[in-house]
Amino acid sequence: MGTSIPARHHSAPPRQADDTAQPAIVFKDAAIRRGDHLIWSHGDFTIPQGSVTAIVGTNGAGKTTMLKAELGLLAIAHGSVTVLGEPAGKANQRIGYVPQSYTSDIDSNLTAEQSVLLGLTGTKFGFHITSRAQRQQAREAMDFVGVADKANYRLSQLSGGLRQRVAIAQALVSNPQLLMLDEPLANLDLASQRATVHVLARLNHELGMTIQIVAHDLNMLLPILTGAVYLLDGHPHYAAMNKVLDAELLTHLYGTTVQVVTTPQGDMFVTPTPDEPAGMNQDTHAPDEVARFHHHAGEQHRQ
Template sequence: MQHQHTPDARAAEPCIAFRNASVKRGDRVIWRNGTFDIPAGSVTAIVGTNGTGKTTMMKAELGLVPLSEGTVRVLGRPAGEMNRRIGYVPQSYTSDVDSNLTAEQSVLLGLTGTRFGIHPTTRAERDKAREAMAFVGIADRARSRLSELSGGMRQRVAIAQALVADPLLLMLDEPLANLDLASQRATVQVLAKLNRELGMSIQVVAHDLNMLLPILTGAVYLLDGHPHYAALDEVLDSDLLTHLYGTSVRVVTTPQGDMFVTPGPDGDVPGQDTHTPTEISGFHRHQGGAR
């Protein structure tokens, strides 16, 4: 895979810039007054409870949902104009794609853009697809049909399909949903490698921050109808997260210095895939070099 940025270019301009951005659906305001920058080269989560507009925010960044006011610029251009340099992994990927396709055929869709009929591919395109599959660790499954692959493997196929066109920004909508713990960890390790080795900006819509904490640099959080962005150490605040999720939440630091988010004494965080403190501290140590 190609290296995407020089350090100077990364520092020069934000990856995504919101200015007084608002979105309505009919007469209902989904969120409003969003003004913030997301740095290039960052790994950012969009967090909030169900119905607050997390996926809507990502679609606004892709130019698929119109703003009711304000602007969003992505990769230096108005939203939608740079989509060819954005890799997008939808939450519904595994159910939308034809499960009779092989992994390699699925990845090639990222270049050919068609799902119907026989589309001739060049040797260069096939080489590019194999390079993307090797990067995410599925080169040996190129000829396997999607129906034969686990959910975690299919998620890696989806990421490879998004990578094959050398994006500057990778967007993923709930990439860890419905995956077992080992597959979640493997997916996060792929994202860490993309950010670390290629300098790729990554944005993830997420319910549960815990598995992503070792690689996140910041978060966009939707609170009281307004989107905000903050560096991760500012977001990992018990009072803020309690307000955000509408229930008691604690931020706990282990003796090893790892942090995780856990339900407070009032009960579970709604909609979260929570793990035990032992699990969290264990996989944070596995991921220690990813930040």
């Protein structure tokens, strides 16, 4: 990892995806089946390098399936998927992956440092001799995500938010070009969610890393997202966030009334419920206005 991890954080404007560079991910009429069941089909889109992209859809729509297809863990039934210029599965050495089940799959007796080193040694069992350089890489990754002071703590001693940052450090330690995370904010409290999003923002702003996030709720991620893949009616689509932040689209996507709003807390869409007071006047904005609000949020905060 070496000098690629900055020693300290410097404020930076939101990074814009590079549409002129080689695309990070390309789907060409891709389809996935499990047995006789068609999960989704007609995936035909391009995700640019330097982007932060959410994968959204209802439960069972195939969000995690899409990540597995990109990693070559599931065969494409039709079409093709190209990741970092190579067929799916061929560029995995340049991809960092944080599974949703990380905290339950990994041995909780491991220390944070031992867990991060697994990103280099690739083994979970037995003793593995590590070099001084590898341990230095692990320390740099932990320092970047803010858990260096927890290096000797066992995972069982850490909160869910800290374990999630250890998981990101493990994915980061090999210096990937693309980071994939499956529901990284699930079951975290508000402070831990914000800390995790801050780490992802730094990875994108400072290292130019392309990030893809399976997400159920977009609210916390909206300030860093540049686009989204949304699984709708059995087909995946990709669009920039100013196109995705549309009340009609989100209502169709989630199967319940969704209204795009702005609040002082930065929430960008909510799901109204029958419990709302009658005649409540919500501060509703058009999708392009919402996108502009988020694009400049960092500058407004610094000012």
